[in-house]
Amino acid sequence: LITKADGSKFGKTESGNVWLDPEKTSPYQFYQFWINASDADAERYIKIFTFLPEEEVMAIIAAHAENPGARELQKRLAKEVTCLVHSESDYDQAIRSSDILFGKAGREEIMSMNIKTLSQALEGVETFDLPADKLAGNGINILELLAVETTIFPSKGEARKIVQAGGLSLNKTKASDPNASVTLDDFVQNQLLFVQKGKKNYYLIRIA
Numbered sequence: 001l002i003t004k005a006d007g008s009k010f011g012k013t014e015s016g017n018v019w020l021d022p023e024k025t026s027p028y029q030f031y032q033f034w035i036n037a038s039d040a041d042a043e044r045y046i047k048i049f050t051f052l053p054e055e056e057v058m059a060i061i062a063a064h065a066e067n068p069g070a071r072e073l074q075k076r077l078a079k080e081v082t083c084l085v086h087s088e089s090d091y092d093q094a095i096r097s098s099d100i101l102f103g104k105a106g107r108e109e110i111m112s113m114n115i116k117t118l119s120q121a122l123e124g125v126e127t128f129d130l131p132a133d134k135l136a137g138n139g140i141n142i143l144e145l146l147a148v149e150t151t152i153f154p155s156k157g158e159a160r161k162i163v164q165a166g167g168l169s170l171n172k173t174k175a176s177d178p179n180a181s182v183t184l185d186d187f188v189q190n191q192l193l194f195v196q197k198g199k200k201n202y203y204l205i206r207i208a
Contacts, residue, residue: 097121139183
């Protein structure tokens with residue numbers, strides 16, 4: 001019986017645990033489980049769930065002890081287990097997804113992402129459905145999109161103020177022109193638009 005540092009069971013009946021089936025726990029969610037393990041749990045898990053040689057495991061643990069903030073122990077654990085259960089490709093996608101929310105990934109990275117992986121990475125983010133015909137012709141004015149077709153902003157005036165102040169990004173690219181139009185080409189694979197308001201407010205607009 002595997003237990004966590006808090007004494008709770010590591011099993012399918014406990015909340016917050018993981019499945020090997022990617023349909024029940026996506027590779028991104030799987031990776032996040034291991035990367036967010038506590039120091040105590042990560043030290044135990046890397047000995048149990050990986051095939052790394054003992055001397056390498058001990059070296060990783062020692063390096064982590066010298067600089068816990070770098071979280072090298074959790075990073076190596078997450079990589080080894082994700083590649084083992086899923087694939088190196090799934091691991092790479094999980095890294096890219098994490099960079100979207102927590103790192104410095106830019107427009108090029110997000111536009112090249114797999115739609116399913118991106119959706120999984122943004123699971124839980126407030127999502128708005130937008131009919132495709134709203135983008136017909138030359139697209140839709142950005143303020144109309146943000147304050148009328150969605151409720152990302154309570155009003156066009158508020159949206160205008162934040163856009164002009166540089167506080168809004170579409171697919172990790174700053175939007176500074178309140179008169180700009182958003183077209184289908186701005187959506188990842190013509191399906192998803194990742195909106196960031198300020199530093200920590202995230203939204204997803206999905207073509208219905």
